[in-house]
Amino acid sequence: MGTAPQAQSWDQPSRRRTARCALHVPINAIVLRSGIPDILPGRAVNLCEGGVGVVLAGELLPGEAVAVEILLPMAAELLHTRAVVKHCTKLFSGMEFVSLPPEQRAIIRNWTGTVASSAPTGQTENSSEPPENGKNGTAPRWRRPGGWAWLVILLTLALAALAWWWNWNRGWKELEAGINENEAARAPIHPQLQVSADVMQKLVKHRVDPEYPAAARSKNLRAVIVLDVVIGRDGSVLDVHARNGPEVLAQAAMEAMRWWRFEPYRVNGQPVTVVTTMAMEFNP
Numbered sequence: 001m002g003t004a005p006q007a008q009s010w011d012q013p014s015r016r017r018t019a020r021c022a023l024h025v026p027i028n029a030i031v032l033r034s035g036i037p038d039i040l041p042g043r044a045v046n047l048c049e050g051g052v053g054v055v056l057a058g059e060l061l062p063g064e065a066v067a068v069e070i071l072l073p074m075a076a077e078l079l080h081t082r083a084v085v086k087h088c089t090k091l092f093s094g095m096e097f098v099s100l101p102p103e104q105r106a107i108i109r110n111w112t113g114t115v116a117s118s119a120p121t122g123q124t125e126n127s128s129e130p131p132e133n134g135k136n137g138t139a140p141r142w143r144r145p146g147g148w149a150w151l152v153i154l155l156t157l158a159l160a161a162l163a164w165w166w167n168w169n170r171g172w173k174e175l176e177a178g179i180n181e182n183e184a185a186r187a188p189i190h191p192q193l194q195v196s197a198d199v200m201q202k203l204v205k206h207r208v209d210p211e212y213p214a215a216a217r218s219k220n221l222r223a224v225i226v227l228d229v230v231i232g233r234d235g236s237v238l239d240v241h242a243r244n245g246p247e248v249l250a251q252a253a254m255e256a257m258r259w260w261r262f263e264p265y266r267v268n269g270q271p272v273t274v275v276t277t278m279a280m281e282f283n284p
Helices: 102-118 147-186 197-201 247-257
Strands: 026-033 036-048 051-056 065-072 077-089 092-097 204-206 223-231 237-242 274-282
Touching: 026 051, 026 147, 036 102, 036 147, 051 077, 065 092, 065 102, 065 147, 197 274, 223 247, 237 247, 247 274
Parallel strands: none
Antiparallel strands: 026 036, 026 065, 036 051, 051 092, 065 077, 077 092, 223 237, 223 274
């Protein structure tokens, strides 16, 4: 979407070379984290042939690759493409398309050009208000007597069709995600290198302390649980096993370790999968 400075409002006039127009429709952003697809629902606030501005129910990070699902009202079809997060502020994100089909790019280009050319003088390109009058100064069809009833019926049918399509498509996505997750769980993990705990402790960027289980509190259990941890090339925990300790404490330690994140361990500048040893202490 370009490298122009971020505007104070997503609905302000675009500073990009391609026209950007206001568009308020539902959108799904799917980001792969730790091998698991995370679906963030939200709404689009503006659109151009180069990218889209969105408000999501979760935060993204600059540089993250996401899959985007958005219904193009001008084409009455679902746009499904990949994008890269270029900038974000809290729940607002600006994304740049990286694999938009030529026919959908042409649809967006024609639509944004039509909106921009039809806007009155002095009106910003983001305005989406309908004209006051139709041809020859007559009121448009939707504002004539009796037109509201047809408008309500059409909107109801469109929303029902959109809801059906959205649920059907999401069901397929969840099914495919479950299949991919099961295949990934069955695939063997082969660490490339054994790394000491001292080295990996310096690469920790997100730590989660374990919760002391209520089942262990009645027995006043104390232990230091030693864990064998496999860390992927992206710094996520791929696998973890406890070497010792009571089962209830070992389970709590493994559950907390799965949420840890590390800086990738690199060999000759390339990230590699490593195995290391970590320890977690439990006191009532």
